[in-house]
Amino acid sequence: MSVREPEFAIADSCFLIDWARFRHRDVLFKLFRTVFVPEAVLREVKSESTLAWIASNLAKGHLALYTETSEVISEATDIVEDSRRTQHLVAVELPEAICLVVGRRRGYVVLTENRGLILYSRTSSKYEDVVIWRALEIIAMAILRRFLRVDCNDLEARFREYEEDTKHLFPRRDLARVVGILGSELCGLR
């Protein structure tokens, strides 16, 4: 995990739907100058509370709509088809595939909680260099950059809050690894 400061990200539906429930959700806009939301992703968001958060941040310029071109859609369609041909485990659908394509073409960080997309990017030489962050990495980065405060005696607190707010669980091994990094970087723990 590097502390390099990316300016732009692109978010998929699975990420936005959960992240919008997080009590510290606006910390996202301290990490990124702009978070793009593809139109295909926005069309999947239905709840008034999530839409209100998105609309408010579109108005402030923290979020921006990404209008996918026919070229992007064509490449994303190839991903969907390829994932169905070669990856029988978890489906990749067009909205998150669009995020992966734009992430590669523009160098944006892809924000997702979609297991299919994460697996696809890891197993594809074309997309393996795309930076993908889950909520786990976003919260960790916000803590490392001191946008979220932590107590060295309870480094898991912010992650626990996310789990409580969203009913999402971080894989324990991944959480332990991230908390280890935070303890070492911020609290001098070994």
Place this chain on the structure above:
Amino acid sequence: MGRSSAGYDELIKRYLEEEAEAKEIRRRYADWDFIRRQPLRVRAALEYYVETGDIRRACLIAGMDLEDFRELLRKANVPVVV
């Protein structure tokens, strides 16, 4: 996909190990009484999700959109493990 077969196999093996742990967590946390009370199609979708973690196909089975199905998972106490 353009990867060596050994590298691909190793990634899939690791993924399957992670997924086995996630499935165990979903099974343990799930409110099975709530799931059994659902209409057959919704119940099948929830059971499919618990077994696979594949929210896209689970939505198709349930005939629900993504956000409504995510809310249903919360009601059924089935965590998303990612």
